[in-house]
Amino acid sequence: MKKKFKVEFLEEAFKFLQKIDNNASKKVVYNIEKAQLINDVKLFKKLKSTDIWEFRTLYNKKQYRTLAFWDKRDKQEILVVCTHGFIKKSQKTPPNEIEHAEKLMEAYFK
Numbered sequence: 045m046k047k048k049f050k051v052e053f054l055e056e057a058f059k060f061l062q063k064i065d066n067n068a069s070k071k072v073v074y075n076i077e078k079a080q081l082i083n084d085v086k087l088f089k090k091l092k093s094t095d096i097w098e099f100r101t102l103y104n105k106k107q108y109r110t111l112a113f114w115d116k117r118d119k120q121e122i123l124v125v126c127t128h129g130f131i132k133k134s135q136k137t138p139p140n141e142i143e144h145a146e147k148l149m150e151a152y153f154k
Contacts, residue, residue, distance in 0.1 A: 047080040049114075049122040054148060057110060060129030064108065071103040072110060072129070091137055096145045098137060099126070107132035111145035115152070125152060 053061075061069045076099050079088035090097050091111075101108040110129040116122055127148040130141055 045081045048083075049080060049124050051076055051080060051112075051124050051126060052115075053126045054128070054152070056128035056148070057126040060110070064129075064131075065104075068101075068103045068106070068108060072099070072101045072108050075099060075101045076110065076126070091142060094142055094146065095149070096127075096142050097124070109137065109141075111137075111141060113145065113149045113152075125149070127152075 061072060064072075075087050078084075079099060086100060088097060088099050095113055097112050097114070099110040099112060101110075108129065109132050110126050112124050112126045114122065115125055127145040128141075130138075132138075
């Protein structure tokens with residue numbers, strides 16, 4: 045199967061993956077790779093009223109989230125940029141995490 049988009053990680057996303065349990069990190073990366081192949085909102089979902097998306101992973105009863113945005117400037121290749129990650133502790137994605145992703149997105153495009 046051909047990947048629908050390429051994924052790039054910002055430094056904060058790498059640090060998040062290094063900080064969490066090694067098996068959890070592998071599962072997060074596996075789900076990101078799986079989301080590149082199939083459309084499944086259980087893996088990759090747009091957050092309402094924003095340009096931020098989230099890669100979603102459930103591992104050992106913990107909700108891991110890696111926030112991301114689309115970079116479509118290069119018409120040849122569609123790129124999704126992972127900004128950072130966190131362990132989700134409530135039903136809704138915390139607004140401060142979304143705001144942080146939006147600031148990283150703004151900095152990326154400058």
